[in-house]
Amino acid sequence: MGATPADDGGARRVQPARFPLDDKRVYDAYVAGRQSAAMCVAVRAGLFDWLASEGAGASLEAVAARTGWSERGTRSMVSALCAMGLIVRGDDGLRVSADAAAYLTRGTPGSLWGLVDMEVDHFLSxxxxxxxxxxxxxxxxxxxxxxxxxxxxxxxxxxxxxxxxxxxxxxxxxxxxxxxxxxxxxxxxxxxxxxxxxxxxxxxxxxxxxxxxxxxxxxxxxxxxxxxxxxxxxxxxxxxxxxxxxxxxxxxxxxxxxxxxxxxxxxxxxxxxxxxxxxxxxxxxxxxxxxxxxxxxxxxxxxxxxxxxxxxxxxxxxxxxxxxxxxxxxxxxxxxxxxxxxxxxxxxxxxxx
Ligand SMILES: C[S@@+](CC[C@H](N)C(=O)[O-])C[C@H]1O[C@@H](n2cnc3c(N)ncnc32)[C@H](O)[C@@H]1O
CATH class of the missing domain: 3.40.50.150 (Vaccinia Virus protein VP39)
Structure with missing residues (x-):
């Protein structure tokens, strides 16, 4: 016979966790590789170059058409890159952030473009x-x-x-x-x-x-x-x-x-x-x-x-x-x-x- 609510106390109290709740140092280190991967792939796709020039103000659909990424993939990538501060989402569409414009565009003096692009082929997995x-x-x-x-x-x-x-x-x-x-x-x-x-x-x-x-x-x-x-x-x-x-x-x-x-x-x-x-x-x-x-x-x-x-x-x-x-x-x-x-x-x- 199954237990009734009365049998298990009805409103059983949840025991407080017995471990520290803040795992951010470890979790952030674990997840950091995703930032690197997303940035490298966007650089290789020429996304920042394009958003810094004729693609400024693009929609998600335009990004998908430009990169050849799936619709779901584009949404995910753009969200991740916005969270990283590399793309800015505004009422007038998507734009490259000041950091991405300075350090991730090709041919910009002092840009890290070449370094990040090479990482696509030699990612430190x-x-x-x-x-x-x-x-x-x-x-x-x-x-x-x-x-x-x-x-x-x-x-x-x-x-x-x-x-x-x-x-x-x-x-x-x-x-x-x-x-x-x-x-x-x-x-x-x-x-x-x-x-x-x-x-x-x-x-x-x-x-x-x-x-x-x-x-x-x-x-x-x-x-x-x-x-x-x-x-x-x-x-x-x-x-x-x-x-x-x-x-x-x-x-x-x-x-x-x-x-x-x-x-x-x-x-x-x-x-x-x-x-x-x-x-x-x-x-x-x-x-x-x-x-x-x-x-x-x-x-x-x-x-x-x-x-x-x-x-x-x-x-x-x-x-x-x-x-x-x-x-x-x-x-x-x-x-x-x-x-x-x-x-x-x-x-x-x-x-x-
Ligand atoms: C890490 S890179 C540094 C490049 C440059 N000094 C810089 O800071 O941007 C190492 C350089 O050493 C050169 N190199 C490696 N072995 C060498 C050798 N036996 N004789 C001369 N150059 C060498 C490579 O071709 C490469 O250009």
Whole structure:
């Protein structure tokens, strides 16, 4: 016989929960990957570019027609992107937000478009992270070495260099603004990629000349960026292997921007020894990185880049203490950190006179 309401007490009291009710820190971390996925897919679909131009004020139907997404998918994506503050929904239709217009549109100086677009093909999924943790070497292109893969496949080299340019263009402007290079007349930009750093530094220092030193696949790409910046007369490009023959001499400064973090500590030490050997007495080595603080695993954005390095490279993010130790061991002195733009720092030191 079934229980009657009277049998179970009728209005049985619900026991209060015996666990903390606020799971936001964990839930937000769990759900954060969806934000990244939605943003990357919208970038790849060209949604922000379109809403920033002829698509401004579009309806949901127009977005669906433009992207080829289903009606349900479009509603979901637009709602998510509005919640993220990347699209604004108004009486006059959908518009791109100021943040998305500045940082997610193609060709906008300082935009992260290239970086976010590349993520569609190389999303750091839990599975990719598990594989990388097991392999403990670059796994982004399977077994292939990433730099050899770029030399063999110009499309990969182009996509990677565009991504790096979009990561580096804005912080490069920060270095140009906050780092006094008054006594540097010539700069060797090792692994210089698109030349983002040299372009900003030569732009801000009219007497400065620079050479991008990179692998063969990157040479024509660097020349394109330099030509677009109108600096071909002051920035050259040289093909070479930073671990091959000694680095070229005759420069007042050697720059490694996002290079040390591609390699383990031993190879980092080797790169610094190579810079030391190439520099004249008084010459400077410049390290441009997103540092993790010495006394905390912070900021979060920089600590998370450890994971990108795990998947893409043999390296990791650095702390100032670690860089200072490597620089001193290589013979440099006067280690100085300059906080530049956003999460970025420039660490510099000199070869003794
Ligand atoms: C992480 S990217 C940094 C690009 C640039 N410095 C920046 O901050 O935007 C690394 C660069 O190092 C270059 N590279 C990798 N191995 C190299 C090698 N053995 N010799 C010279 N360049 C190399 C890559 O082609 C790529 O352009």
């Amino acid at each position: 839990p599975r990719a992270l598990m594989d990388a943790l097991e392999k403990d070497d670059s796994s982004v292109y399977g077994e292939a070495d990433p730099w050899e893969a770029h030399d063999e496949d110009p499309k990969r080299a182009r996509a990677f260099t565009a991504a790096m340019h979009s990561v580096s263009e804005r912080p490069a402007a920060g270095v140009a603004e906050f780092v006094d290079l008054g006594d540097v007349k010539s700069l060797l930009d090792v692994g210089g990629g698109s030349g983002a750093l040299s372009i900003a530094l030569c732009g801000a220092n009219p007497a400065l000349r620079a050479t991008i030193f990179d692998i063969a696949a990157v040479e024509p790409l660097a020349r394109e960026y330099i030509e677009d910046a109108g600096l071909s007369d002051r920035i050259g490009v040289e093909v070479g292997d930073m671990f091959g023959p000694p680095l070229p001499r005759g420069y007042d400064a050697v720059l490694y921007s996002q290079i040390l973090h591609d390699w383990g500590f031993e190879r980092g030490a080797e790169l610094l020894a190579r810079a030391f050997a190439a520099l004249p007495p008084g010459g400077q080595v410049l390290l441009h990185e997103k540092l993790v603080e010495d006394d905390a695993d912070a900021p979060l954005a920089n600590a998370l880049v450890h994971l990108d390095m795990l998947v893409w490279t043999e390296g990791q993010q650095y702390r100032l203490l670690e860089l200072a130790e490597l620089l001193t061991a290589a013979g440099f002195e006067g280690v100085e950190r300059v906080r530049t733009a956003g999460y970025w720092s420039l660490v510099r030191a000199r070869r003794p006179r």
